[in-house]
Amino acid sequence: MFSVRRLNIGTAKRAFSTSAANATKVAVLGAAGGIGQPLSLLLKLNESISHLSLYDIVNAPGVAADLSHINTHSKVTGYAPDNDGLKHAVTDATIIVIPAGVPRKPGMTRDDLFNVASRFVSELKSTDPKNENIVVVGGHSGVTIIPLIFQSGSKFTDDELKALTHRIQFGGDEVVKAKAGTGSATLSMAFAASRFTNSLLRALNGESGVIEPAYVKSHLFESKGIEYFASNVELSREGVGKIHDLGPLSQYEKELLEAALPELKKNIGKGVDFVHK
CATH class of the missing domain: 3.90.110.10 (Lactate dehydrogenase/glycoside hydrolase, family 4, C-terminal)
Incomplete structure (x- = not known):
């Protein structure tokens, strides 16, 4: 399951008063997990994102280092809990996506489902x-x-x-x-979260319908x-x-x-x- 938050703050509004391609920071909390990693990869390919900020309790800096080798224009940073990592990860973010969680096992109640x-x-x-x-x-x-x-x-x-x-x-x-x-439906969930984030970016940038x-x-x-x-x-x-x-x-x-x-x-x-x- 994933959650998407749009920050209704002055910095977010200023970001979308110009161009989403030039001033859009998206934060992913839980970026090193089964959904977070493929989601971060898909968002790295989005030309509307200028700064991809990754946070997790472990390994987010490593995921960021890996993604930084992909030659799209967005900057990637990774943060751990120490040194106010969470605060730095979300500061000035326009959208926060939260795919954090634990993998489902057989017999577990399903609390998340990708629309298949x-x-x-x-x-x-x-x-x-x-x-x-x-x-x-x-x-x-x-x-x-x-x-x-x-x-x-x-x-x-x-x-x-x-x-x-x-x-x-x-x-x-x-x-x-x-x-x-x-594991569970991590790849399809990542695709769903990426699609929704992309749509939200389009809407925040003024696209109607x-x-x-x-x-x-x-x-x-x-x-x-x-x-x-x-x-x-x-x-x-x-x-x-x-x-x-x-x-x-x-x-x-x-x-x-x-x-x-x-x-x-x-x-x-x-x-x-x-x-x-």
Whole structure:
């Protein structure tokens, strides 16, 4: 799982008042981990980033030294906890990406999932994954993950639809098993985090119509006591510009939604309680 923070500070605003390519610092916290390293590599290739700042409890300076051999224009620095490393890593950063965590093992509850719906649909229908746009809404665990396949226009039998939905909901488990317990979906998560960061940079630099699925504080189901929900979000200079409605749902998707909301509410409660401790 990864988290992206946009800093709403004067230095960040000044950075985007000129050119993102000339004045954009992105910090990665957890940069030496299974997601952090490939994510840092992908961000090093982004021409909109002028300074890539890496932090981890171990090995971040080594990752930075390795990436510095890649001949793109961004500067790379690496920090450890000593000598106020975290403070230096995030100072003047426009975006902070946090992929820190521990690898999942077989049997662990899946709290993170990369959206692999398009790949699964394309395999079933023999199409190009780039042409399959499957929005996944809700949360990040099991039944809270709701793929809106109906809106894609793809046709499936009831059995195919149920099997596909289950594969999307538990796609992370598939990767953990395939890696024989040695890791989780680190590479696809890194790609997802890189894509989202790139989109956020575009929006902060003034581009309109940038839409990505994101788990954010949302009004969609506030009436049911659910403050956070993943759905399509239009990004802007302020971060979240507009939260899109779910759109038309099939009867099956409505049933998935009803099953997801109580579980999602419990998940949110655990997170809120943890923060308040």
